Amino acid sequence: MLYRKKVAALYLLGFFVDLVNMFIANVAYPDIAHAFNASIATLAWVGNAYILGLTVVIPLSAWLARRCGSRNIFMLSLAVFMLATLGAGASGTIPTLIAWRFIQGLGGGLLIPLGQTMAYRMYRPEERASLSSLIMLVGLLAPALSPALGGLIVDALSWRWIFFLNVPLAAFTLVLAWRWLRPEQVGTVHTPLDLSGLASGALAIALALLGLTMLGEHDRQAVGAVVLAAGLLVFAWHVRGALRSAHPILNLRLARDPLLRVSMLVYLLVPGVFMGVSLVAMFYLQTVMGMSASHTGLLMLPWSLGAFLAISLTGKSFNRVGPKPLFLLGALLHGAGIALLAGVSPPLRWPLLTAAYALMGFGGSLTSSAAQSTAFLQTADDQLGEASALWNIGRQISFCLGVALLSVLLNLLLGLDGITDPGDPAMSVRATHVFHLCFAIAAASAVLPILLCMRIGNADILRRLRMQPHPKTQP
Numbered sequence: 001m002l003y004r005k006k007v008a009a010l011y012l013l014g015f016f017v018d019l020v021n022m023f024i025a026n027v028a029y030p031d032i033a034h035a036f037n038a039s040i041a042t043l044a045w046v047g048n049a050y051i052l053g054l055t056v057v058i059p060l061s062a063w064l065a066r067r068c069g070s071r072n073i074f075m076l077s078l079a080v081f082m083l084a085t086l087g088a089g090a091s092g093t094i095p096t097l098i099a100w101r102f103i104q105g106l107g108g109g110l111l112i113p114l115g116q117t118m119a120y121r122m123y124r125p126e127e128r129a130s131l132s133s134l135i136m137l138v139g140l141l142a143p144a145l146s147p148a149l150g151g152l153i154v155d156a157l158s159w160r161w162i163f164f165l166n167v168p169l170a171a172f173t174l175v176l177a178w179r180w181l182r183p184e185q186v187g188t189v190h191t192p193l194d195l196s197g198l199a200s201g202a203l204a205i206a207l208a209l210l211g212l213t214m215l216g217e218h219d220r221q222a223v224g225a226v227v228l229a230a231g232l233l234v235f236a237w238h239v240r241g242a243l244r245s246a247h248p249i250l251n252l253r254l255a256r257d258p259l260l261r262v263s264m265l266v267y268l269l270v271p272g273v274f275m276g277v278s279l280v281a282m283f284y285l286q287t288v289m290g291m292s293a294s295h296t297g298l299l300m301l302p303w304s305l306g307a308f309l310a311i312s313l314t315g316k317s318f319n320r321v322g323p324k325p326l327f328l329l330g331a332l333l334h335g336a337g338i339a340l341l342a343g344v345s346p347p348l349r350w351p352l353l354t355a356a357y358a359l360m361g362f363g364g365s366l367t368s369s370a371a372q373s374t375a376f377l378q379t380a381d382d383q384l385g386e387a388s389a390l391w392n393i394g395r396q397i398s399f400c401l402g403v404a405l406l407s408v409l410l411n412l413l414l415g416l417d418g419i420t421d422p423g424d425p426a427m428s429v430r431a432t433h434v435f436h437l438c439f440a441i442a443a444a445s446a447v448l449p450i451l452l453c454m455r456i457g458n459a460d461i462l463r464r465l466r467m468q469p470h471p472k473t474q475p
Helices: 003-023 026-036 040-068 070-089 094-108 111-120 125-138 141-156 166-180 195-215 221-244 252-256 258-269 271-288 293-298 300-321 323-341 350-375 381-416 425-444 447-453 458-466
Strands: none
Touching (some): 003 166, 026 141, 026 293, 040 070, 040 094, 040 195, 141 300, 195 221, 221 252, 252 381, 271 293, 323 458, 381 425
16 A cells, blocks of 8 residues: 555544544433433533543644654554543543543544644645545544444443443554554754643633533523633734744634635534534434434434535535535535424424435535635645644634534523423423524524635636646655
């Protein structure tokens, strides 16, 4: 096997591990909530803590790779991830579980940017659309299999085993990394670590998520608004410092590239929203509709079929039609799929649910694969490491914000309707109405990426793709 294919395969495995940890936990949330008597707002932190850990460590990826070598950091990241995964599965309280999930994010957060940087450096810009499609296509195994498998595990064993079963996969990836990756010559010139930027960025994200969580609790909304405002102020200070620093922890100047910036925003408004919709849907289908965890997990199969078709379409058509048509079609279909969820009510109609998830899979993956192919079209090779860190932290923040915003919206709507327990049969009709309204609002948000993509210069992108040079092929 060519070396560049080995590196791409390791990137894929890291991507797979990351996706498994995001999707497999969703079907277990109701069981975790029951085990620890946790609210929806508290439970959102089981996912948010993992993503927060990712966002803290991702900015360090380029600095650590230059100082210690990508191979060494990649392997260390896997080892920490494995330890934290065991801790999460053995947790006895919800705070302990949240803490281990944060450490798990710290361990797994470097897998994607390091793997992406190593792989993308070995492919020409016009080859990266096919590489992105191949990686995302194989990565569909995670959202396709992990929820269905996770549902079966929760029903047959317990929610703890959704964590324990991640360990063999991470161990397999660690062995391959040790055998396949070539040792690197670490640079002798080291740039200083921007500790202030790292601290302010992490603090801004943590305060913003905490503030959003409090806004969803009717008795803490005033405090939540203050905490959220504090998070925004810290973020503004972080941006100011990053733009003035010669060696920022996260090179925000790269966001001046309109293609990278638009791709990041589209990822927030489509895949990010889907993560929040997925969490809300799992609660609705299990607590109100009475579906089992294994049955709700199976819904990711039509989602994955739609995603498979979308990613195949992107790989074949991106260089021919450009990103704009793919973005617009994807956002429309994704919004239509969410809107169908607003029509799901007792008695259960499987065809409608299947169509909803298939449309969300096709539309969401069409936009995400097009965004992945578009983001680095204008990025110089020597900036790929920093651009990859910026892209991946934006991707994780998108998931975090999607979950936080939809959780806040659902809690506010439930509170306004006076619903304390959506699973109470006496409140079933009112709870169904609240969930439908939540889905309708999420579907309406599809107009935002559509408006955003209208400014893309598609003709210029197609012209640039056709003019790409053809350097020597990497070994």
